[in-house]
Amino acid sequence: MNENKTVVRLENVGLRYGRGHEVLKDINLQLDAGSFQFLTGPSGAGKTSLLRLLFLSLKPTRGLINMFGQDVASIPPAKMPFIRRRIGVVFQDFRLLDHLTTFQNIALPLRVAGQKEKQYRSDVMDLVSWVGLKDHANAYPPVLSGGEKQRAAIARAVITQPDLLLADEPTGNVDPDLALRLLRLFAELNKLGTTVVIATHDTNLIRNSDYNVMELANGELEYGC
Amino acid sequence: MAASKTGTGLLPRSQMPLKTLMIAMTIMCYLASLSIGALVLINQAVDKWSSDIAGEITIQIRQLDGKDIEERVSKAKTLLDQVKGVTKVEVLDKTAGAKLLEPWLGKSNIISELPIPRLLAVTINRASPPDFGLLEKQLQQAVKGASLDTHRRWQAELTRMGTSLKWLGYSVLMLIVLSAIALVIYASRSALEANRHTVEVLHFVGATDPYIARQVQWQFLLAGLKSGIAGMAMGVLTFLILGLSTATAASSGFVEASYSLLLGAPEVNYISYMLFFLIPLVATLICLIAARLAIMRILQNAI
Ligand SMILES: Nc1ncnc2c1ncn2[C@@H]1O[C@H](COP(=O)(O)OP(=O)(O)OP(=O)(O)O)[C@@H](O)[C@H]1O
Ligand SMILES: [Mg+2]
Numbered sequence: 359m360n361e362n363k364t365v366v367r368l369e370n371v372g373l374r375y376g377r378g379h380e381v382l383k384d385i386n387l388q389l390d391a392g393s394f395q396f397l398t399g400p401s402g403a404g405k406t407s408l409l410r411l412l413f414l415s416l417k418p419t420r421g422l423i424n425m426f427g428q429d430v431a432s433i434p435p436a437k438m439p440f441i442r443r444r445i446g447v448v449f450q451d452f453r454l455l456d457h458l459t460t461f462q463n464i465a466l467p468l469r470v471a472g473q474k475e476k477q478y479r480s481d482v483m484d485l486v487s488w489v490g491l492k493d494h495a496n497a498y499p500p501v502l503s504g505g506e507k508q509r510a511a512i513a514r515a516v517i518t519q520p521d522l523l524l525a526d527e528p529t530g531n532v533d534p535d536l537a538l539r540l541l542r543l544f545a546e547l548n549k550l551g552t553t554v555v556i557a558t559h560d561t562n563l564i565r566n567s568d569y570n571v572m573e574l575a576n577g578e579l580e581y582g583c
Numbered sequence: 584m585a586a587s588k589t590g591t592g593l594l595p596r597s598q599m600p601l602k603t604l605m606i607a608m609t610i611m612c613y614l615a616s617l618s619i620g621a622l623v624l625i626n627q628a629v630d631k632w633s634s635d636i637a638g639e640i641t642i643q644i645r646q647l648d649g650k651d652i653e654e655r656v657s658k659a660k661t662l663l664d665q666v667k668g669v670t671k672v673e674v675l676d677k678t679a680g681a682k683l684l685e686p687w688l689g690k691s692n693i694i695s696e697l698p699i700p701r702l703l704a705v706t707i708n709r710a711s712p713p714d715f716g717l718l719e720k721q722l723q724q725a726v727k728g729a730s731l732d733t734h735r736r737w738q739a740e741l742t743r744m745g746t747s748l749k750w751l752g753y754s755v756l757m758l759i760v761l762s763a764i765a766l767v768i769y770a771s772r773s774a775l776e777a778n779r780h781t782v783e784v785l786h787f788v789g790a791t792d793p794y795i796a797r798q799v800q801w802q803f804l805l806a807g808l809k810s811g812i813a814g815m816a817m818g819v820l821t822f823l824i825l826g827l828s829t830a831t832a833a834s835s836g837f838v839e840a841s842y843s844l845l846l847g848a849p850e851v852n853y854i855s856y857m858l859f860f861l862i863p864l865v866a867t868l869i870c871l872i873a874a875r876l877a878i879m880r881i882l883q884n885a886i
Contacts (some may be wrong), residue, residue, distance in 0.1 A: 369813070435883055436791070443789035457595040469593075500879050520628035563886065 364427070365389050365522055365553045371421030373407055375481060377503075381407050383577040385421070389522075389555065394548045396564050397557040399574030400551060406450055407559040408574065409524045412555070414448045426521070443471060446515035446552075448525035452507045454499040460506075461486060461495040464513045471518070488543070489513045490536075504531035512540060516547055520562060523547060525556045529563055537563055593785065594778050594798045601802060604656040604770040608697045608870070611763045612814020612862050613821075616754060618821050619862070622752040626767070629745035640705045640715070645728040656701050659726045663705055668713035671706040683698035700728075718816065760869065767873035774799055775881050792882040800875045807870025811863030819859060 366389040373382040379402045380513040389395065397405050410416040411423060414430060425441060433441060446467075454463045462469075464486060468478045486495050489509040499507055508531045515523060520560060523544065528536035548554045558564070564571055573580045642663070644655055656674055663672045679702055707713065720729040775782055785795050 372732070415787065439789045439791040442787060447787055453780070455593075455781055457781075457785055458593075466784075467788040470785060470788055470794055479740070 360388060363391050364395075365391050365425070367413075367422075367424040368422075369422040371411065371418045371423060373404075373411065373416065374419050380419075381577055382411075382574075384417075385579050387572075387579060389553055391521075391553055392551055394554045394569040395556070396543070396567075396569055396571045398559065398561075398564065398571060400432055401559070403483060403574040404577055406526055409447070409555070409557055411525050412522075412524055416461065443467065443518065444521040445547060446518060446520035446523045447516045448511050448528045449510075449521075450526040450530070452499075452511040454510055456499050459498055460491055460510050461498045461501065463510055464517055465501065466514060467518045469505050485517055486512050489540075505517065505533070506535065508532055509540070512543070516543065516552075519547065519550060520552060523552050523554045525554070527558055527560075529558065529560050533560060534543055538566060541567060563564075591671075594774075594796075594802075599799075599802055599807045600770055600773045600777060605806050607766050607865060608763060608807060608810035609813045609817070610809050611759050611766070612866050613817045614682070614814075615759045615822065615865075616815050616818025616859060618752050618755045618759065619858045620818060622749060622756075623858065625745055625748045625752065631743060633807045633840060636832075638707055638709050638774060640707060642703040642705060642722065643700045643730050644703070644726065645730070645731060647728045650727060652701060655726050655728065656703070659703060659722060659729055662722065663703065663727055666711045666713050666718060668708050668711050670708045673704045675702040675847055677701070677706060711861040713856055728747055762867070763866065763869050764873045765808075767870050771799065771803070771874045771877035772881060773829055774885075775878060786885070792879055795882060796875055796878040800871055801869040803874035804867055807867040810861055811866030814866070815859055815862040818862070 366387065368385050368387040371382060371385040371387075372380050374380045387410065399405055399410065407416070410426075411418055412424075417431075426444065428441075435457060453464070458466070462481060464525070465478055465482045467484070469475075483492075483495070486492055489512065491509055491513070494502060496505060499510065502510065508528065510530055512525070515525065525544070528544075529540055532540065537560065544554050544556065545567075556563075570581070642659060644652065644659060646652055660672050660674055663669055677699070715731065722729045722731055782795060785798075
């Protein structure tokens, strides 16, 4: 099963927005299949930017990005969606669709992949219950609390059991207990083979686990313990 | 359609700038139906004029000093009676020519003293008309002062006018189609702009461009169909009112044609109706195809 041991490889990647300064400089990074990484760094250090490079929503200004053994620059646009389907993303600002219910939001990746509701209904409901949103399954995001939205966003990212999970500050809006519960969800997914990267300020979360930590500072990546 | 069932609903209908598009498209379709109607009427009117004219020619015999006009008139009639393709020759009496001048000269004796030419109305068998050129030559040799007026000049002018009007009509139709396409492209752009956030999220969860395009294009298709039908209905109504309000007036080719176009006179050709029904079809196709192409293009440039 493990023919592609490296899920992500970045070589000398640099990124700047427009004509601004370089937000990321000379990033070299390798994520092995099944690894679990924290990504920390002060606000504005470029964590979100790095994750955006990883889920193909930005192109680097220089350097090489290789995902699942393919050079990203050489992937034709029509193939991009199929790469994205292997990546689950939790956005810092959730990005739920306000006109869909919680259930529909969480089921969205399955739906756009062409599955019928009959096929996925019970799986999605299980996950909805697991993240504690059973009573809100038919509610719309605008009436959910910050933490509830966060859980919905996480559920949407993991529903497909992606090969790579990128979570940007996934515990920023929940209490410490729930944060640890969500971390367990990520850990379990990781055990099933998903490569996980979590960007966070939450030192409590990092302290409570023994995963690798990378730190971004001044646009450069440093590997911690 | 299966695609629309799984497809619709991911982009909220309320955030589609479809109302504006539908108003503009309805107007476009109305204008298109007016041009098509005008084209049909021009065609019919020109047909009618030219067939009427070709069915009858006039022979004119001028007064000449010292020549008996009556003798020449009867000579011409005898000649014409023998020509194949002529079904009837009618010698108009002296006053017929004078009557033509009445509007200018009034009813007075001057007219009878003027050297007014005599006229012969010749009815032609339309199925096998005589050779007008030959006929004219024969006439001029046999009868001094005779000339043949086949109304050909008129016919040519009418045909020329009709043809340029037709081209005008086609150009107007072409412009309408082009503006409609531009409208749809513009509307697709703003539809995606209004749903930027949703489109972004759909991209992130792995939706393909054709999938996203499907979410939008069915709504455009429906908008096209609705405005096409509305515009066509307005157009037909306009011609109906036009036809009814002028039906009682003296029948010129145009009014008669517009009257018969709508009230189903026997000579009405069904192709005219087909052209009207083409409007919703074309509007729907324009909306579907232009929206699809525009959306796919925008999405491909999105990232
Ligand atoms: N779209 C953008 N256009 C221009 N500059 C941007 C854009 N997005 C981010 N930046 C800049 O890039 C830098 C890194 O931003 P980024 O969002 O990656 O930081 P971060 O580490 O995620 O911060 P936080 O912890 O506050 O979320 C910041 O200086 C920010 O102002
Ligand atoms: Mg961030």
